Amino acid sequence: MFLMGAALLEHNKASIDAMNVFPVPDGDTGTNMSMTMQRAIAEIRAGDHYTAEDVSAAASLGALKGARGNSGVILSQIFRGISQALKGKGDLVTAKMLADAMTSGTESAYKAVMRPKEGTMLTVSRVMAEYAQKAASVRGADAYDVLEAMIEGGDIALKKTPDLLPVLKEAGVLDSGGTGLLTIFRGFMLAANGEDPEAMELDVTSIGDANEEAYADNNDIIASTNVEDIKFGYCSELFIIHLHDDVTEEDIDRFRDKLVRLGDSVVVVHDSGIIKVHAHSNAPGKVIQFALMLGEIDKLKVDNMREQSRQLHEKHERERKELAVVAVSAGDGLEEDLKSLGVGHIISGGQTMNPSIDVIAQAIKKVNARNVFVLPNNSNIIMAAQQAAEVADCNVIVLPTKTVMQGISAMTGFTPDSSVEENTEAMTECFNNVVSGSVTYAVRDTSYEGNTIHTGDIIGLIDNKIAEVGSDVAECTKALIKRMIEKKEDCGFVSVYWGEGVDEESAAALVDEMIEEYPDIEFMVRRGGQPLYYYYISAE
Secondary structure (H helix, E strand, C coil): CHHHHHHHHHHHHHHHHCCCCCCCCCCCHHHHHHHHHHHHHHHHHCCCCCCHHHHHHHHHHHHHHHCEHHHHHHHHHHHHHHHHHHCCCCCCCCHHHHHHHHHHHHHHHHHHCCCCCCCCHHHHHHHHHHHHHHHHCCCCCCHHHHHHHHHHHHHHHHHHHHHHCHHHHHHCCCCHHHHHHHHHHHHHHHHHCCCCHHHHCCCHHHCCCHHHHHCHHHHHHHHCCCHHHCCCCEEEEEEEECCCCCCCHHHHHHHHHHHHHHEEEEEEEEECCEEEEEEEECCHHHHHHHHHCCCEEEEEEEEEHHHHHHHHHHHHHHCCEEEEEEEEECCHHHHHHHHHCCCCEEEECCCCCCCEHHHHHHHHHHCCEEEEEEECCCCCCHHHHHHHHHHCCCEEEECCCCCHHHHHHHHCCCCCCCCHHHHHHHHHHHHHCCEEEEEEECCCCEEECCEEECCCCEEEEECCEEEEEECCHHHHHHHHHHHHHHHCCCCCEEEEEECCCCCHHHHHHHHHHHHHHCCCCEEEEEECCCCCCCEEEEEC
């Protein structure tokens, strides 16, 4: 069921991405949910047991690690509630158990959202749970009947989302998160109908992104810093050479089995008359003893991992800072400016690639500070940042910055030598004092506040709300800057960052025109390098 649900979502993610409320290039709900599901599948496949309890627990853990964007976080919470309901229930899932699991998942998701809004995937989940309970109460109902009712209820709820959320009705779309959730459960139904999930099997070997790969070594170090967590303390590595004449493959298999009983991380590779051995255990002498029964040992190395852990932990504590900042951004120019202002670590991401909870949590660990400020710089990342803060082993302050320009402004108020409270106050005041603008293009036909917008139109946004629509990038940008200056009383400084689709000469010419029109305002133009957005602008 999980394999088929993930596969069906993957096959439909592009159409789900296209179901945007506003015509800005943030079509990522399908992608976020699919990547979350893929991580859940990877965790399921890593397990050795396949009871309903085991699979749901693995799906919950994997989804939480890989949750991306609000939709991914909510999906992970639905799976978490389902897992909690199935804990200790064994192999068989009855109609009542399935209905209760969906109810538990819905409750968990609602609790995870500070201000739940109806007309979203939460509504779809809730109605699915209600239909499940009704179906389960019918005498003779089985789990298949309940699943069928859940699909029916979800479909009805999804079609009603525009009536519950006016912005959906205005744009003429259904809720994308609810569509993604229903797609997953339709996949569940396909599996229940006897479809072969392997026919749509996902390639999970490429799960994750560059950020997660970059953290692999750091994760290993951090995971080994607590001596108590190390079950087997000695890492033994050696070669067995000049094997005895009577050694057989069965002997090597028995040797491998002995090492498995001694510890973990066992690797025994036999090739060309040489055996390569790696094993973690608390008895390295026995590893050597068993090896000598097969031949001579060579290149022996035994490391005390507990002592390594102590040293790493001491080094980690010596280098720990009092304050640090983690920020989300996309574009090398923007990242350079954020780092120059004091950001300790940049998470590559933003409108089209929301970093997962796990990526944000690892970034918090990476900066190694007692107090860490997190700047999400996107409204769709704030929730994931808050979830990451809950699992951190340090004090994390999530400042709810919704744009990169707010993040840059917040950093102008950051002082490493000041207290947490002083920095929180100063940074919050700074980012609340900035008017943010951006210029991009419409990715679909829609209407907004009475304006008809066509695919390819240039749109200017102020604080993430559409303020200008046109056909020329420069003209739309100049009109947007004028609106921003009017909105910001006593505006004295305007920053303009140019991104993909704009060259330095064009950006400089545009700013020169604005300087001529507003000689009392200081303008700064810099290369941001941001994708999809022609310009990021701030007025202060």
